[in-house]
Amino acid sequence: KAGVTQTPRYLIKTRGQQVTLSCSPISGHRSVSWYQQTPGQGLQFLFEYFSETQRNKGNFPGRFSGRQFSNSRSEMNVSTLELGDSALYLCASGQAGTSAYEQYFGPGTRLTVT
């Protein structure tokens, strides 16, 4: 079974631009979560989608948004990029909408904002 895939793997953007990251969960998984990882803040939760609905949202500004499609693939969008948005963005997929199941992470998208 294929793992979680994320595209692109690397991105370089300029301040003020916007970016869209994509995550394809493991087949059959309906929950997709997004995290931001930086050296200073560690892993921080962005949001979680289940069956195309955002169920949880972390403490990030409205510039960070996401969506999930009917095939469970998810996209994350960051508008008006700032230097501080440079990070590794990770998505995780889970089998169901409860916390009882193991979460599987993708390889991440490394975003650099210049």
Added chain:
Amino acid sequence: KQEVTQIPAALSVPEGENLVLNCSFTDSAIYNLQWFRQDPGKGLTSLLLIQSSQREQTSGRLNASLDKSSGRSTLYIAASQPGDSATYLCAVPNTGNQFYFGTGTSLTVIP
């Protein structure tokens, strides 16, 4: 809000040594606890998931224990190898699949 702490922040051991990584959490009402490994610049690899009703979970040279009442979990690595060098993270979820991560333990196994 759940807070997860990992001690030590960094650990260096000679190859072959057994070692223990610690994880503590403030809210004992957890569903499960998951241990991950992260290599530099890479994603997270799931190592072990231990359910709240379990005390231990084993996979190969890895053994995770969970003591909900005291808010602690340990990851025991037997006969460490240089390939075990990585950052180890523990995480606990809330009801909505939001994980609270520890800050990690950076492990170096010296050949």
